[in-house]
Amino acid sequence: MLLRPLLLLAAIAGLCTPLPADDARADLPKVVLVGDSIRMSYAPTVISQLDGVATVFSPKANGQDSRNVLRHLDAWVIEQKPDVVHFNCGIHDTKKFHETGRFQVPPDQxxxxxxAIVEQIRSRTDAVILFATTTPILDDRAAKARAGRDYALLNASVEQYNAIAREVMADLKVPVVDLNAVISSPPQPHTTGELIDADGVHMTAPARTLLGKYVAGAIREKVGTPSKP
Incomplete structure (x- = not known):
């Protein structure tokens, strides 16, 4: 005869069981990271730094150039219903082909x-947008690593495209996260040569951590929480 009361008590107790971790995180702000292989390399540090502060979605695919980001904006950003979007694109855009002297994506495009990326995100979500500058290239390393390819990656092109991006973001009032400055003028004891890999483009392990913490700090300012040490 005691079975039914006991079952009732158990059911009531079950209603009071704390929510699973995944459900508890449903109330956290959602952050989307979009970008090229540089983004992919620092994303794990961002996710770690924002643990318990925000849920982070970082697409497995390389974002590549701005044309490709725009093409995949629905899946990578809009459908995620983000609170914050941090994006970058530029290195692939600046591929300069030897035969024609043209860029993969021309400056005006x-x-x-x-x-278009910013305007679509703003019109279709309520997300705060952050744009990250393209990190520097070490020309000699980049040329050696890409000998025989039909294009060059040059730091002068990065500077040109970063200037374009800053002008667009200033006009649209989008905050710029200056990852280029983090690597080109790094905090002690780091040096730029130590932070950029042998291929002249990608980041070494210390740089990935440095960039990830810097990006996480910029995002934390938008979600209103203090930075981790």
């Missing part, structure tokens, strides 16, 4: 693509 790069500007138009960036503007």
């Amino acid at each position: 790069y500007a138009a693509n960036l503007r």
Whole structure:
């Protein structure tokens, strides 16, 4: 005869059981990271730094150039219903082909693509947007690593495209996270040569951690929580 009361008590107790971790995190702000292989390399540090502060979605795919980011904006950003979007694109855009002297994405088209990305995110979500500058290239290493390819990656092109991006973001009032400055003028005891890999483009382990913490700090400012040490 005691079975039914005991079952009732158990059911009531079950209603009071704390929510699973995944459900508890449903109330956290959602952050989307979009970008090229540099983003992919620092994303794990961002996720670790924002643990308990925000849920982070970082697509497995390389974002590549601005045209490709725009093409995949629905899946990578809009459908995620983000609170914060941190994006970058630029290195792939600046591929300069030896035969024609043209860029993979011409400067005017790069500007138009960036503007379209921001405008679509703003019109279709309520997310705060952050844009990250393209990290520097060490020309000698990049040329050696890409000998025989039909294109060059040059730091002068990065500077040109970062200037375009800053102008677009200033016009659209989008905060810029200056990852280029973090690597080109790094905090002690780091040096730029130590932070950029042998291929002249990608980041070494210390740089990935440095960038990840810097990006996480910029995002924390938008979700209103103090930074981790």
